[in-house]
Amino acid sequence: xxxxxxSALEMLISVQNMIAIFAGVAFGxxxxxxxGLTGTMGIAxxxxxxxxxEPITAFALLLGTYKGALFxxxxxxxxxxxxxTPAAAATVLDGYPLTQKGRGGEAMGMALWASxxxxxxxxxxxxxxxxxxxxxxxxxxxxxxxxxxxxxxxIVAGVSGDSMIKGLIAAAVGFMFGTVGLDPMMATPRFTxxxxxxxxxxxxxxxxxxxxxxxxxxxxxxAALSSVKNVVVPKAKISWAQIREKLPTILRGSAIxxxxxxxxxxxATPSAFLxxxxxxxxxxxxxxxxxxxxxxxxxxxxxxxxxxxGALIPLMALGVPGDVVTAVLLGAFLIHGLxxxxxxxxxxxxxxxxxxxxxxxxxxxxxxxxxxxxxxFSKIVMIPRYALYPIIAVLCMLxxxxxxxxxxxxxxxxxxGLLGYGMRKLAFPLAPMMIGFVLEPIGEQSVRQALxxxxxxxxxxxxxxISITFLVLTLLSIAFITRRTLKDKKGTRP
Amino acid sequence: xxxxxxxxxxxxxxxxxxxxxxxxLIPTWVGDNxxxxxxxxxxxxxxxxxxGFGGIMLTCGAILKLWxxxxxxxxxxxxxxTNLLKVGLIAAAMIGFILxxxxxxxxYAAPPFIAAMMxxxxxxxxxxxxLVSAITTVTLFIVFSYGLNLPLT
Numbered sequence: 084x085x086x087x088x089x090s091a092l093e094m095l096i097s098v099q100n101m102i103a104i105f106a107g108v109a110f111g112x113x114x115x116x117x118x119g120l121t122g123t124m125g126i127a128x129x130x131x132x133x134x135x136x137e138p139i140t141a142f143a144l145l146l147g148t149y150k151g152a153l154f155x156x157x158x159x160x161x162x163x164x165x166x167x168t169p170a171a172a173a174t175v176l177d178g179y180p181l182t183q184k185g186r187g188g189e190a191m192g193m194a195l196w197a198s199x200x201x202x203x204x205x206x207x208x209x210x211x212x213x214x215x216x217x218x219x220x221x222x223x224x225x226x227x228x229x230x231x232x233x234x235x236x237x238i239v240a241g242v243s244g245d246s247m248i249k250g251l252i253a254a255a256v257g258f259m260f261g262t263v264g265l266d267p268m269m270a271t272p273r274f275t276x277x278x279x280x281x282x283x284x285x286x287x288x289x290x291x292x293x294x295x296x297x298x299x300x301x302x303x304x305x306a307a308l309s310s311v312k313n314v315v316v317p318k319a320k321i322s323w324a325q326i327r328e329k330l331p332t333i334l335r336g337s338a339i340x341x342x343x344x345x346x347x348x349x350x351a352t353p354s355a356f357l358x359x360x361x362x363x364x365x366x367x368x369x370x371x372x373x374x375x376x377x378x379x380x381x382x383x384x385x386x387x388x389x390x391x392x393g394a395l396i397p398l399m400a401l402g403v404p405g406d407v408v409t410a411v412l413l414g415a416f417l418i419h420g421l422x423x424x425x426x427x428x429x430x431x432x433x434x435x436x437x438x439x440x441x442x443x444x445x446x447x448x449x450x451x452x453x454x455x456x457x458x459x460f461s462k463i464v465m466i467p468r469y470a471l472y473p474i475i476a477v478l479c480m481l482x483x484x485x486x487x488x489x490x491x492x493x494x495x496x497x498x499x500g501l502l503g504y505g506m507r508k509l510a511f512p513l514a515p516m517m518i519g520f521v522l523e524p525i526g527e528q529s530v531r532q533a534l535x536x537x538x539x540x541x542x543x544x545x546x547x548x549i550s551i552t553f554l555v556l557t558l559l560s561i562a563f564i565t566r567r568t569l570k571d572k573k574g575t576r577p
Numbered sequence: 578x579x580x581x582x583x584x585x586x587x588x589x590x591x592x593x594x595x596x597x598x599x600x601x602l603i604p605t606w607v608g609d610n611x612x613x614x615x616x617x618x619x620x621x622x623x624x625x626x627x628x629g630f631g632g633i634m635l636t637c638g639a640i641l642k643l644w645x646x647x648x649x650x651x652x653x654x655x656x657x658x659t660n661l662l663k664v665g666l667i668a669a670a671m672i673g674f675i676l677x678x679x680x681x682x683x684x685y686a687a688p689p690f691i692a693a694m695m696x697x698x699x700x701x702x703x704x705x706x707x708l709v710s711a712i713t714t715v716t717l718f719i720v721f722s723y724g725l726n727l728p729l730t
Contacts, residue, residue, distance in 0.1 A: 135725050248638065252591060252631035259598070259624040262607075266617035271608035273617055297671075304663040304697060470709050473694035476667075477687060477717055480674060485727035493675045497668065504664060508656055509587055510580070527620050534615055 091436030094139050095444075103140045104441055107147020108448050112456045114148070115155030115167045116463055117471070119303055122152025122168060123407050127295040128475065130415050131288060131482025138419045139434060143441045145415050149408060150202060150445045153351065153388050154453060157194040158460050161187060161380070162316060170351035170387045173359045177372065177379030182317075184375050192321025193377050194384045195453045197333045201385035202446040204337040205344070205392025209399070210439045212345065213428075216400035220425035225532035226543050230553035232526035235403045236519070237560040247564060250515045253506065257516035260285050261523025268531045280491045288486045289495040290520060291414045294513050295407070296479050297500025300472055302507060316461045319454055329381040332362045336385030343386075344393025350406040351390040358386030392442070399423050399435065404521070407514040413521055418486075422525075584639035591632030598625040666697050683729035687714040 107129070114125035125148045133141030156168030161178030174194060181190035223231065236254060263274045264284025275281035326333075336358035343354040362382030363372040372379050395412075397403040402424030404410035416423050421431065428435055456463070483496045503513055537543035545551050603625065607618045670693040677686035691710040700706050721727045 132725060135727070248631055248634045252628060252635065255624050255627035255631055259621065259628065262621045262624060268615075269617060271617040273607045273621060274602065276606060301664045301667060304667055305657075305660040467700070469695050469698040469700035470705075472698050473691045473709070474713050474717075476671070476694050477691060477713060480671070480678075481683075481717060481721055481727075481729065484678070484729075485721060485725065488728075490675060490679045493678070497671050497675070500671075501664075501668060509583055511587075523620065523624075531615055539615075 087432045088436050090433040091440060094433055095143070095437040095440050100140050100143050100441070101444070103136070103143040104147045104445050105448055105452070107144040108151040108445050108452045109147075109456075111148035111151020111153075112155040112452055113151075113463060115152035115171075116158045116456055116460060117466070118159050118165045118167055118464075119306065119468065120167075120471075120475075121299065122149060123411055124296050124299050124475075125152055126408065126411050126415070127292050128478050128482065130411075130418060131292070131486050133415070133419070134486050138421060139437045139441070141415070141419055142438050143445075145412065146438065146442055147445045147448075149412070150388075150391055150442070150449065151452065153391055154195070154198045154202075154384075154449055155456055156387075157198070157380075157384055158191070158457055159464065161190045161194060162460060163464070168351075170355050170390075171383075172352065173355035173383035173387070174380055176359065176383070177374075177376045180373070180375035181377070181380070185317075186375065188317035188320045189325070189377060190380050191317065191319035191457050193325070193329065193380045195319055195450060195457070196321060196326050197329070197336070197381040197384040198388040198453070199446060199449050200330075200333050201337040201340055201387070201389035202391065202449065203443065204334070205341050205389035206439065206442045206446055207392075208341045209392035209395050209442070212396040213399040213435075213439075216396065217425050217428035220401055221429060222549060223425060224547075225529045225536065226546060227549045227553065229526060229529035229533055230544055230550040230557070231401060231403070232522050232529060234553045234557045234560065235401075235522055236526075237557050237564070246510065249509075249511045253511050253513070254515035254519035257519030257521075258523045260290070260516075261520045262527070267524060267528045268535075278491075280489060284524075285520075286483070286487060286489070286492045286495060287414050287418055287521070289483050289492040290499050291411055291517065292479050292483050293496040293499025294503040294517065295411060296475065297496060298503030298507060298513070300476055300479075301500065301504040303468070303472060316457065319457045325377065329378060332365075332378050332381045333385040335361060335365070336382045337389040340386035340389025341393040344390030345396045346393075350394065351387045354386040354390045355383040358382040395442075399427070399438075400425070402427075402525070404518055407517070410514050410517040410521065414517070417521065581639045581642045584635055585643065588632045588634075588636030588639060591628055592636065595625050595629030595632055598628070663697060667694065670694055670697070683718060684714065687717070 110129065111122060111125055114120045115122055126145055129145055129148050133144055136144070152168060153170065156166055156171030157174045157178065158167060160166040160171040160174040161182055164175060164179040166172045166175055178187075178190045178194065181187060261284075263281060265271065265282055266273055272282060339358045339361065340351075340354045343357065344350065359372075359379055359382045362378050363369045366372065366376075366378055368376070394406055394409050398409045398413060400423075402413065402422060404413045413423060416427075421427055421434075479496065480493060483492050484490065486492065506513060506516070533543050534541070537546075545554060599622065603618055603621050607621055609616055609618050670690055673693070674686045674690040677689070688710045691713055692706050695706050695709060700709075718729060721729055
């Protein structure tokens with residue numbers, strides 16, 4: 084273990100990687116702070132740029148972007164009553180009233196330090212949680228993997244938003260796109276339509292850029308694009324005594340963020356709201372919540388940022404993405420030729436440790452970059468959208484083209500952009516489609532390998548305790564989802 | 578109300594897609610090599626059944642909801658004409674970029690594309706349109722060609 088950690092440090096500690104972490108956090112902070120831009124879009128834009136980098140440099144940049152965007156959604160939430168990210172919606176409740184009272188500086192300071200503390204705690208939880216889970220996962224063979232993928236597909240329901248059926252359809256469509264190209268066992272062409280460029284399947288890069296960045300451009304073109312002007316930005320100031328006083332709230336929020344973040348399908352927004360309501364319940368002055376309470380800001384921000392470490396646990400240890408961002412990050416791993424899960428821990432433990440250390444460094448860089456971003460917010464928010472979105476559009480094009488030097492990928496990206504736009508307008512969630520696409524090859528290969536080993540006997544999937552456990556979890560997950568859907572219908576029906 | 582109608586049409590379209598996949602696209606474009614393991618058609622057919630099942634559920638759900646509500650009630654349109662026009666313009670600009678990029682190269686494709694996008698997104702000052710187009714084109718060319726070593730010509 085010590086050797087691996089030393090090897091990880093040797094891999095990570097370089098000027099190039101430190102710049103990558105810094106640039107990632109700074110870019111993420113920018114993407115989160117500008118309403119209309121999202122962290123997912125930021126990661127989708129950065130992935131093509133990492134093509135030429137070493138994996139550790141690439142992930143330093145990508146994870147920095149993820150963390151930066153998670154934090155900075157609070158800046159417009161507190162200063163202009165507009166959450167930069169959906170997860171920052173809970174921060175608005177008390178952050179903006181504090182600004183109205185002239186205490187915006189305290190709110191910003193509390194948001195920043197609650198975010199940093201939540202982030203550090205969740206990264207430590209990730210390190211221990213992922214290592215333990217990955218150790219268990221080393222016992223997995225093809226049948227266990229197949230059952231794990233089946234279980235993972237049921238979590239699609241968790242990221243489906245309002246309609247489980249639409250989530251299922253989106254996952255099935257993604258699953259179908261995953262079958263395009265040569266089949267993994269006998270190299271039979273599928274849906275290639277005689278095109279040689281389609282033999283390798285649909286480019287993951289083109290798909291995720293189209294779905295998450297280009298479709299966002301289409302959506303944003305509909306919005307009334309007016310830049311915010313004349314924002315008074317207070318200096319972020321908070322005393323250690325105030326932070327110490329709010330520490331129980333921050334720790335509670337961090338714990339909630341880690342647990343809810345690690346459950347596929349939940350993510351940052353419910354964590355922030357649950358933490359907020361728990362803080363209000365535990366408070367001696369609950370009447371202050373909603374009118375400008377530092378506790379409210381601390382609770383929402385610590386939970387929001389702690390979800391990052393939690394969400395990365397199933398991704399790193401099992402290769403199972405639980406939300407949109409981790410689905411995109413899984414895509415980034417695959418693009419760099421790495422498959423998250425027990426194999427990654429077995430074959431590239433030094434890289435795994437290097438990623439963990441990079442996450443800790445990113446958390447420690449957050450105060451510096453966060454403070455600068457708060458100071459520069461009045462300038463950031465004034466960048467005209469008519470200049471920003473065209474630049475993003477060109478970046479999408481060049482990123483996707485640069486990856487394979489293939490113009491076909493540009494057409495695929497545009498196709499997925501239009502498909503993503505249509506899906507969003509018709510309230511079909513995008514994350515299940517991405518999850519279905521990414522999991523199809525893994526699941527198909529595992530199922531067919533298991534059936535080859537067992538000479539076609541399907542009972543191989545219930546032949547070991549681990550695969551039986553996943554089958555039971557799958558059934559429980561379906562039962563839980565069905566119950567929740569029926570309950571929701573009862574509750575909403577007039 | 579509009580959402581329910583959209584769901585109904587989406588569901589019917591998905592059922593149509595599933596039928597086309599099952600009876601035409603899979604038999605025509607997926608080889609059926611059953612030598613060992615399973616057929617390469619198994620997973621595409623499994624996905625198709627899921628799409629068809631989802632389409633049926635969506636259609637039934639929408640019909641039930643329309644039955645319960647007064648279907649003559651108006652609602653907000655999901656796709657507005659102005660919105661579709663903007664999306665169409667952006668898509669057309671992207672198509673133009675890809676075609677010019679393939680035939681003439683990045684330096685010819687980017688400036689008109691950026692200018693068109695800026696106009697769609699609300700820019701009206703010719704000077705800023707020209708400046709942003711030129712500066713962005715050159716900066717990204719330098720970043721990709723020299724910084725990331727990805728040739729764009």
